[in-house]
Amino acid sequence: MNAAEALAALAECLGPRGLITDPADIAPYAEDWRRLYRGRPPAVLRPGSTAELAAAVRICAEAGLGIVPQGGNTSMVGGATPSARGDEVVLTLSRLNRVRAIDPVDLTLTIEAGATVKAAQDAAAEAGCQLPLSIASEGSATIGGVLSTNAGGNMTLRFGNARDLVLGLEVVLADGRVWEGLRRLRKDNTGYCLRQIFLGAEGTLGIITAAVLKLVPAPRERLVAFASLPSPEAALALLTRCQRHDPSALLAFEYMGGDGMDLVLRHIPDTQLPIAAAAHYVLAEFASPRPAAGLAEGVEEMLAQAMAAGEVLDATLAASEAQARAMWRLREEHAEAQKRAGASIKNDVSVPVSLVPRFLRDAPAACAAFMPGIRVVAFGHLGDGNIHFNLRPPEGMADEDFLAQDHAVMDTVLGVVRRLGGSFSAEHGVGQLKTYLMPEWRGGVELDLMRALKTAFDPHGIMNPGKVLPR
Numbered sequence: 511m512n513a514a515e516a517l518a519a520l521a522e523c524l525g526p527r528g529l530i531t532d533p534a535d536i537a538p539y540a541e542d543w544r545r546l547y548r549g550r551p552p553a554v555l556r557p558g559s560t561a562e563l564a565a566a567v568r569i570c571a572e573a574g575l576g577i578v579p580q581g582g583n584t585s586m587v588g589g590a591t592p593s594a595r596g597d598e599v600v601l602t603l604s605r606l607n608r609v610r611a612i613d614p615v616d617l618t619l620t621i622e623a624g625a626t627v628k629a630a631q632d633a634a635a636e637a638g639c640q641l642p643l644s645i646a647s648e649g650s651a652t653i654g655g656v657l658s659t660n661a662g663g664n665m666t667l668r669f670g671n672a673r674d675l676v677l678g679l680e681v682v683l684a685d686g687r688v689w690e691g692l693r694r695l696r697k698d699n700t701g702y703c704l705r706q707i708f709l710g711a712e713g714t715l716g717i718i719t720a721a722v723l724k725l726v727p728a729p730r731e732r733l734v735a736f737a738s739l740p741s742p743e744a745a746l747a748l749l750t751r752c753q754r755h756d757p758s759a760l761l762a763f764e765y766m767g768g769d770g771m772d773l774v775l776r777h778i779p780d781t782q783l784p785i786a787a788a789a790h791y792v793l794a795e796f797a798s799p800r801p802a803a804g805l806a807e808g809v810e811e812m813l814a815q816a817m818a819a820g821e822v823l824d825a826t827l828a829a830s831e832a833q834a835r836a837m838w839r840l841r842e843e844h845a846e847a848q849k850r851a852g853a854s855i856k857n858d859v860s861v862p863v864s865l866v867p868r869f870l871r872d873a874p875a876a877c878a879a880f881m882p883g884i885r886v887v888a889f890g891h892l893g894d895g896n897i898h899f900n901l902r903p904p905e906g907m908a909d910e911d912f913l914a915q916d917h918a919v920m921d922t923v924l925g926v927v928r929r930l931g932g933s934f935s936a937e938h939g940v941g942q943l944k945t946y947l948m949p950e951w952r953g954g955v956e957l958d959l960m961r962a963l964k965t966a967f968d969p970h971g972i973m974n975p976g977k978v979l980p981r
Contacts, residue, residue, distance in 0.1 A: 513597070516573035517553055520599075523565045527605070530554035539600045542591040543584050544849070544856075547942065549592030551578070554600045560680060560688060560719045563603075567717070568686030570599065576975040577601050579713040581655025582626065584647040586845075586856055587941025589659065589712050589977050598975060603654055606719060609633045610692075617725040618677060618694045623654025623718050630723070639725040642669035644762075646842035654718045660710030662937035664762040664795075667893035669726070671937070673709040678722035681708055684715075684968040694722050707963065712939050713974040715967040729797035733805040734834040735813065737825035738788035742867035744821040745792050745892055749863075751821070752794060755812045759805060762795040763893035764841050765866075770887040770900075773847040774840055781840060784833070785824045792892070793841050795834075844889050848900060853909035854887065855916045857899040857923045861932035866892055873899055873926045880922045881915070883907075896936035899923055917946070945980045 511519070521529050530536055531553050541548045555577075557563040570577050576598035580590040592598035603624035611620040614637045621630050627641075627648035634641040645651060645663040655661075657679075662671045669675065678693040691705055708716050739745050745765055752760050768789040775781055796805050806827060816822040828834035848854045861869045874886045883904030890897040901919055903912035924934050924947070934947050948957060957979075964971075964979060 511569070511573040513552065513573060513575065516569055516575055519569045520553065520555065520566055523569060524555060524557055524562055528556045528558060528562065530556065536600075539580060539583070539602065540592065542588050544586060544588075547588040547591040548594065549578075549598065549600075550594045550596045551592045551598055551600045552596055554602060556602055556605055558605045560606070560682065563601075563606075563717065563719060564682050564686045564688050567682055567684065571685060571970060571972055574970065574972065575599055576972050577717070578974050579603070579654065579658065579717055581623075581652035581658075582647060582650035584651050584655070585659070585941055586858065586938040587935075587943040589939050589941030589974075590655070591942070593976060601717065603652065603717075603719065610720060612637050612639075613694070614639055614725075616694055617727075619723045619725055620678075620692060620694075620720065621653055621723065622720045623652060623657070625653050627651050627653060627656055634725050635728065637725075638728050640728045641675075641723060642726050643672060643675060643723075646845060653721060653723075657709055657718050657721055658711065658713050659939040660937070662891065662894065662896060664764065664891065666891060666896070666937075667763055668761050673706060675724045676705055676709060676721055677724060679705045679708060679718055680720040681716040681718055684970065684973050688719075689716070692720060692722050707967075710939070712941065712978050714964060714978050715973060717973070727799040729799055730801045731798050731803045731805050732834070733796045733809055734828040734837050735794045735796070735809055735825060736784050736828075736837045736840075737792045737794070737813065738785055738823045739790040739792060739821065740788075740823055741790060742870040745790060746864070746867050747819070747821045748792060748794075748816050749893060751812060751816055756796070756808060759796045759798050759803070760794065760893075761797045762793070763891070764793040765888070765890060765892035765897070766791040766793070766841060766844070767870075767886065767888040769885060770844050770847070770889045771840065773851050773887065774843050777847040777850040778839075778843045781836075781843065783840070784826050784837060788823055793837055841889070844887070844898070848887055848902070851902065853903060853912050855901045855913070855919045857901075857920060857934075858896070858936050858938040859899055859923065859927045859932055859934060860894070860896045860936035861927060861930040863893070863895040865930045865932075866895055866897060869897065869899075869926060869930055869932070872929075873923050876922050876926050877901060877919065881919065884919075895932075940978045942976050945976070945978065948978075948980050
């Protein structure tokens with residue numbers, strides 16, 4: 511079956527709503543969010559059911575067409591963008607967006623992969639529960655994309671990454687078969703844990719179509735605190751103090767550098783600092799399912815002790831939900847502010863939590879030695895050791911000249927990460943941007959095992975070609 515015959519078969523299989531072939535309609539699916547990659551897909555598949563998707567995969571497999579799953583198209587590493595060769599179709603599960611079941615006793619949500627994270631959060635809230643997963647792009651990011659990349663987000667500190675919230679999956683395999691693994695069991699010790707193989711695989715082993723997610727009781731009391739600090743070491747000391755104060759209440763602990771905050775205030779309308787400007791900031795959220803938990807009194811006392819110890823310069827607590835949202839906006843708009851400011855080279859890295867201050871000292875120094883005048887924008891999830899260490903060109907350098915050195919700049923940062931025992935990708939994945947790093951960082955037995963899995967699950971290489979594993 512050639513490509514033209516495959517497209518005709520896909521049109522018959524998916525119907526007029528299920529196949530996009532007009533170049534103007536395809537265009538939004540062909541470019542990544544950062545505009546680093548642009549592909550040339552001949553079509554976009556929009557199946558209306560798992561059965562339709564399975565049939566479409568069988569057609570693509572027979573024709574040798576690559577399939578690139580795309581959720582909300584918010585990938586930072588080009589993980590959902592097809593190649594420019596014209597032999598890969600884009601797959602969107604936007605029509606597979608139903609809540610199949612929700613059980614507030616089992617504390618589970620069974621939902622299709624095309625639903626947004628926000629829709630899943632809302633469904634849980636309507637049942638008096640909470641989906642303990644929150645990311646800045648949750649309004650557009652989909653459940654399938656989040657699970658396929660094992661996204662982390664703001665609550666990893668307390669609840670773990672996306673993979674830690676999954677009990678069961680439904681997956682379409684590379685040959686069109688469907689694995690029906692939507693189990694709600696908390697314990698199921700029957701052989702290999704297959705769901706974990708697909709979580710974080712970035713669509714290279716199969717296509718997640720639905721999932722059973724863990725829920726938690728909805729919080730009765732919530733508190734957001736915003737603080738300025740004299741140093742990264744003080745931020746780590748405050749994290750330790752918060753954890754010792756009440757580890758069951760600490761939900762998120764986010765670090766932001768002063769340069770990144772300046773970009774947000776400059777480029778994002780209607781943003782303002784709730785405290786005096788400083789070089790380092792922390793946003794911490796506390797929550798409890800207990801009524802009258804007394805969060806405010808305890809956190810106020812804890813922050814007063816931190817100020818007396820010199821760990822905190824100034825701090826404030828959100829007095830309303832609107833103030834809490836405004837504080838969170840200062841953190842979540844960092845990526846958009848950088849995009850509006852111009853070119854940036856992004857590093858999504860992790861190091862042991864105890865070594866985050868050292869990383870925030872050593873990495874800027876290494877980058878300045880490599881490229882004098884380079885500007886650092888550092889922010890992220892200090893509570894789990896994941897820092898988004900992004901870099902902007904020196905004043906006067908053209909964006910294209912700066913981006914031409916992206917690998918050299920990334921390698922400079924990663925030299926520090928390696929010395930500290932960290933990882934070159936913490937939550938954004940590998941995509942196509944970072945495949946060149948895999949042999950050096952995950953070579954030998956580890957990469958051999960990954961290749962063996964790829965061969966076993968996708969022998970013809972049609973599942974998201976060119977992602978995760980180097981060609």
